[in-house]
Amino acid sequence: MTPFAEVIGDPIAQSKSPRIHGFWLEKLGIDAAYRAHLVAPDGVGAYLADRRTDPDWRGCNVTMPHKQAVQPFLDTVSRTASRIGAINTVYVQQDRLIGDNTDGEGFLEPLTQWLGQTHLFRMARVLGAGGAARAITAALVDHGFTLVVAGRDAAKCETILAQLPGEHHATTLDHFADPTDFAFDDRDGLFDLVVNTTPLGMAGREPLRFDFSHVPPGSIVYDIVTSPVRTPLLIEAETRGFRTIDGLAMLIGQAAAAFRLFFGADAPREHDAELRALLES
Structure with a gap:
């Protein structure tokens, strides 16, 4: 099976995150995937319960309207996310689900x-x-x-x-x-x-x-x-x-922090100009 991470939200089709993470995975030659997954507001708990049992799942980015709704279903939350009161990244650490926020x-x-x-x-x-x-x-x-x-x-x-x-x-x-x-x-x-x-x-x-x-x-x-x-x-x-x-600067920066948590590697930022061109196309 292939390790994977996701971005969840409702709606989610507009997310640029799959293109960003997919670009970095390809550049690094990492055999993994990143995709968008639609999760309705009443489906957050079921989604995380299901993913918790999947050994290939590495975590997810969280977008609206779930940035606060995910917290009750996690094992712990970082000091940063707790202080902000919102979570945009969930990752797996020793079978525990950790909530974090990489927006800042x-x-x-x-x-x-x-x-x-x-x-x-x-x-x-x-x-x-x-x-x-x-x-x-x-x-x-x-x-x-x-x-x-x-x-x-x-x-x-x-x-x-x-x-x-x-x-x-x-x-x-x-x-x-x-x-x-x-x-x-x-x-x-x-x-x-x-x-x-x-x-x-x-x-x-x-x-x-x-x-x-x-x-x-x-x-x-x-x-x-x-x-x-x-x-x-x-x-x-x-x-x-x-x-x-512009907003791509923050989007790419917060994605790089999440990429490290999901896949244990630094994003290849030397290709930022190429990535920006891809996202703007």
Whole structure:
């Protein structure tokens, strides 16, 4: 039999994970498989009970709407996943099912060159209050960021921030839709991020209403949406001269962390350009 891992969710046909993991398995010559598997919301427990008894199953990535629903069926959860309150990776360790979250690691990866520098102040404006926002805000706070988190419901943003050390701020998405005349600090040595974690701007979804008067000079604009890769937010940011990071950067980064857990090998990242071309085709 062939070892395999999966990604589960509902819906799941749109997932790019099988292409990513399949690409790496082929490059490394590993005899294993990775596939998408549709699991309905009421089928999570049965799915994990069945896979637990399969000696060839190495684990699964977890996408919406199961990132919290899987936890009662696992043997243990990592400190990272517990802190975030969401699980995006389940792997097998000595016949035990372990829940983890690699979203924060994947998100931070393309920021490494800046995170290694010393700054006078770091601030991130994070749009969204879902599971991805929870992972991203926790990762940013660990690297010294002060946060402004905006969602449709400011109370939900407050709940996220209440779990994090430091003094942060919650608001609504509408706050960033309207222009501001705020005078930003433009000293050298500041590190500002604007991060979209919402599905707004995704193909088939309503656009993200965001006014660029809210973006400090020298900011990096980061959109985790992957379809399209170049979202309207990133296109406008580029035309205004801001540095940008697209959603494939986080997707590939978090997948690499999961690949190591599933298959015991490092993803061949020297082929990232080829992989990106495949995912964008």
